[in-house]
Amino acid sequence: MKIKKLEVKNLNGRTFNVSITNPLTVFLAPNGVGKTTLVTALNIIFGDKPKNVLPEYAVQVTVNDGVKLGVKKTPSTYSYYVNGKKVTLEAYTKVLLDEACEGGDVDSAEALRVTTTSELFNAAQSESIMDYLLPHIGSALDADRVLAFSPSASDLAETELRAVLPPMPESFDLAELDKAQKLLSVKRREVNAELKAIKTMADRLRPNPVKRTLQEVEDEEKAFILAHKDATLMIQKQREYEAAVKKAEEQKKVIVAYEEQLKEIDKLLDGRTATDEMKQKIQEKKELAQKSKTEHSNLLATLSKDVSLIETTLENLDKPVCPISGKLICTTDKTGVKKELQESLLQNEACIKKVQTALDKDAGTLEKCIANERIWDEVSKLENKRKTIAASKEAFEKNPIEIPEKPADVIDASEYDETIRKLKLEAQDIKDTEQKKELEGKIGKLTESAETLDILVKALDSKGVIKAQCVDLCIQDINTLLEDRAGQVMEGFSICLRPENGITIYAKTPNNKEWTQHSFLSSGEKIVVAVLMMDLINQMAPTGVMVIDNIEQLDRETIEKLKAMLTSPEVALWYHNVFVMGVDHKEIVDAFSDLNAIHIKDSDIKIESAA
Numbered sequence: 001m002k003i004k005k006l007e008v009k010n011l012n013g014r015t016f017n018v019s020i021t022n023p024l025t026v027f028l029a030p031n032g033v034g035k036t037t038l039v040t041a042l043n044i045i046f047g048d049k050p051k052n053v054l055p056e057y058a059v060q061v062t063v064n065d066g067v068k069l070g071v072k073k074t075p076s077t078y079s080y081y082v083n084g085k086k087v088t089l090e091a092y093t094k095v096l097l098d099e100a101c102e103g104g105d106v107d108s109a110e111a112l113r114v115t116t117t118s119e120l121f122n123a124a125q126s127e128s129i130m131d132y133l134l135p136h137i138g139s140a141l142d143a144d145r146v147l148a149f150s151p152s153a154s155d156l157a158e159t160e161l162r163a164v165l166p167p168m169p170e171s172f173d174l175a176e177l178d179k180a181q182k183l184l185s186v187k188r189r190e191v192n193a194e195l196k197a198i199k200t201m202a203d204r205l206r207p208n209p210v211k212r213t214l215q216e217v218e219d220e221e222k223a224f225i226l227a228h229k230d231a232t233l234m235i236q237k238q239r240e241y242e243a244a245v246k247k248a249e250e251q252k253k254v255i256v257a258y259e260e261q262l263k264e265i266d267k268l269l270d271g272r273t274a275t276d277e278m279k280q281k282i283q284e285k286k287e288l289a290q291k292s293k294t295e296h297s298n299l300l301a302t303l304s305k306d307v308s309l310i311e312t313t314l315e316n317l318d319k320p321v322c323p324i325s326g327k328l329i330c331t332t333d334k335t336g337v338k339k340e341l342q343e344s345l346l347q348n349e350a351c352i353k354k355v356q357t358a359l360d361k362d363a364g365t366l367e368k369c370i371a372n373e374r375i376w377d378e379v380s381k382l383e384n385k386r387k388t389i390a391a392s393k394e395a396f397e398k399n400p401i402e403i404p405e406k407p408a409d410v411i412d413a414s415e416y417d418e419t420i421r422k423l424k425l426e427a428q429d430i431k432d433t434e435q436k437k438e439l440e441g442k443i444g445k446l447t448e449s450a451e452t453l454d455i456l457v458k459a460l461d462s463k464g465v466i467k468a469q470c471v472d473l474c475i476q477d478i479n480t481l482l483e484d485r486a487g488q489v490m491e492g493f494s495i496c497l498r499p500e501n502g503i504t505i506y507a508k509t510p511n512n513k514e515w516t517q518h519s520f521l522s523s524g525e526k527i528v529v530a531v532l533m534m535d536l537i538n539q540m541a542p543t544g545v546m547v548i549d550n551i552e553q554l555d556r557e558t559i560e561k562l563k564a565m566l567t568s569p570e571v572a573l574w575y576h577n578v579f580v581m582g583v584d585h586k587e588i589v590d591a592f593s594d595l596n597a598i599h600i601k602d603s604d605i606k607i608e609s610a611a
Helices: 035-045 089-101 117-125 130-136 143-148 155-164 175-204 214-227 229-269 276-317 335-398 413-459 465-474 476-489 523-540 556-566 569-574 586-591
Strands: 003-011 014-019 024-028 057-063 068-073 078-082 085-087 494-498 504-509 512-517 545-548 577-582
Touching: 003 035, 014 035, 035 057, 035 068, 035 545, 035 577, 068 089, 078 089, 085 089, 143 155, 143 465, 155 175, 155 413, 175 413, 175 465, 214 413, 229 335, 276 335, 413 465, 465 476, 476 494, 476 523, 494 523, 504 523, 523 545, 523 556, 556 586
Parallel strands: 024 577, 545 577
Antiparallel strands: 003 014, 003 057, 057 068, 068 078, 078 085, 494 504, 504 512
16 A cells, blocks of 8 residues: 555644655654654554544545545544545455555555554563564464364363364464463363362261261161060050140149139139229219319419409408599498408408318319229239130140050160160261262362363463464464565665564574574664564555664664665565654764655654655
8 A cells, every 4th residue: 555645633633744755764853753653643543542642633545546545533533534425344354455455465454553663672571572573473373283282182181172262173363272271261260169179068068987888788677676666655545645644734723723823813803803894983083073173274274363352342441542533532431341341351251161171072082083083993904814824724724734544564764765866877977978089079179170272371481382383384374474574675784583482583693603502692683673673563564565763773884785675676565655763963964864764853744745
């Protein structure tokens, strides 16, 4: 896919419009200006959804035949466009694959991700290069090949592995090994949990040593019961008799207790009764006393008022004014009137004493009635309680416990019961022994299964023997391709991959003719190795795009070799677009002065280039 134009809006806060006319494009800029944003934009086109960027942006590329592919992001959604028209993700991906692979057999946009040399540099440093190679490693494995690498040759190991691998003759890639390991890990946890539970059950069973079979013990028990049938019946009758005697004694005790309670109640009643007639008479007397009290209270109030009025009048008669109007002087003789009023006052006072006496009598009657009501209630409760107890006593007396005839011969049942108990304990010991033997058999099988699963899970780990040999098998073709390509791409370099801790890169360089682990190379050599590895990945995912960054870490001689490689006719055949990125140091600018590099400045908002 030849990229002609790259348009970026608000990605990482930057907006670019880059026109590309040559296969080789060099971007030079200070750190932090936006070189990485260009790579991020390309990966967005290829389906990546980067984190730690602004929530809204838009990216569009125009490719060799004029087709435009665009992605727009809002805070909540992704939208996809082909030639400015909004389409589904499926339709967008189909056009992307058609344009990017030009009829190739890549069927997933995941394999199209644009990788930079610095990413591969860091991946090799952290021994995670496998993550970049995995989508491109072919399906070189099958169940039989994986089984051949197994550290356990047992039938159980073969059964467990075949259960989690695609069946023969289907082929698959390394990703299936990770799936298989996860499935076996889950089963290992389940088997260990079951093993622990069964061991607990077995530990709880602690039977005594047995000398006979269960059938022998059960036969003896049946024979013993049959031989002692009469004794068994006699023992049963004896137990029934003893139980009846015990119940009869308990019944007598209850009746005696009831009799004691009745005596106590009769003592409290002392011959008193509480009839409805008595209750009615008390209530009638109480009502009459209450009515009389009310009448006397009203009369007492009237008399007290009259006395007060007479006393006031007598007091006014002693004054030299008219009793009707205090403004008039009265000289009339009031002696006769005063005498009459004084006699009336005496009469009223005498009446008040009589009424007060009657009122006190009414109060006493009421108090007595209330006391009689309380006594009636107490007597009534005692009588009801007596009736209940008497009824219970009568029920017990009418239904006495029947005591069967006492057996003539008394048999010692304890000896008989002890024999039966021992036989049952012996039978239980035999059952527990058989169950423990069965559990121990399961423990043995589960232990073997757990150990086998543990071996397989470890063998499928990134450092395990199965994973290492499968990786070695899968990278044989890759190493062949690396051997063919390395000398063509960069003279004096050879690289190969080895299955160590996943995959480790080894290289031969112009300065070191021995195979050297990647971590011991110089920074410049590591970048060259990253270029070679990226070339390998691009050959397996033919997008025709290569991104080389951090070129400022290369010495001038290596830069010249890199330029020679990138401007060679072979690269023109292999790649549609090669992007070289570096810091705009003077020596880097001078090195690429003949390639008309694009210089990005921090103040740039829009860039047009015809490099």
